[in-house]
Amino acid sequence: MKCIAKAFLVVLFAAAPAWGAEIVEKDIAYEPEEIVVHAGEALVLVNHDPFDHATELRDEEGHVVAAPVHEKPGARRALPPLAPGRYTIRCVLHDGMEAEIVVKP
Numbered sequence: 684m685k686c687i688a689k690a691f692l693v694v695l696f697a698a699a700p701a702w703g704a705e706i707v708e709k710d711i712a713y714e715p716e717e718i719v720v721h722a723g724e725a726l727v728l729v730n731h732d733p734f735d736h737a738t739e740l741r742d743e744e745g746h747v748v749a750a751p752v753h754e755k756p757g758a759r760r761a762l763p764p765l766a767p768g769r770y771t772i773r774c775v776l777h778d779g780m781e782a783e784i785v786v787k788p
Contacts, residue, residue: 703720703724703725703726703727704718704720704724704725704726704727705726705727705728705729706718706726706727706728706729706772706782706784707728707729707731708728708729708730708731708732708736708738708754708774708780709731709732710732711732711774711777711780712780713772713780713781713782715782716782716783717782717783717784717785718782718783718784718785719785719786719787720765720784720785720786720787721786721787721788722764722765722766722767722786722787722788723764724786725761726761726762726765726784727759727760727761727762728754728758728759728760728762728772729758729759730754730755730756730757730758730759730760731756731757732756733756734756735753735754735755735756735776736753736754736774736776736777736780737751737752737753737754737774737775737776738751738752738754738760738772738773738774738775739751739772739773739775740762740763740770740771740772740784741770741771741772741773742768742769742770743768743769743770748763748765748770749762749763751775765784765786766786767786767787767788768786769783769784769785769786770783770784770785770786771783771784772784
């Protein structure tokens, strides 16, 4: 019985999602203002403000990679996997709220 319980825990924790690198929305700003990740690395937005944000993600050419989605206070939003390059995130609800994402191979 102990072996079955241990095996269950190993499978449970192995299947749990890894949140990866975080970009925090706080005080109408992104922290950090620039983040460097590797292609395929998970990237998550976390809203620590007491109000909504709506973040969009654009590539170097200005094409929308991820459309704005309302992020409620306390929400976590996974961004799509990104190819190597430079990206800008910005909140469409708060002027000047921007950050850069650099994705390395």
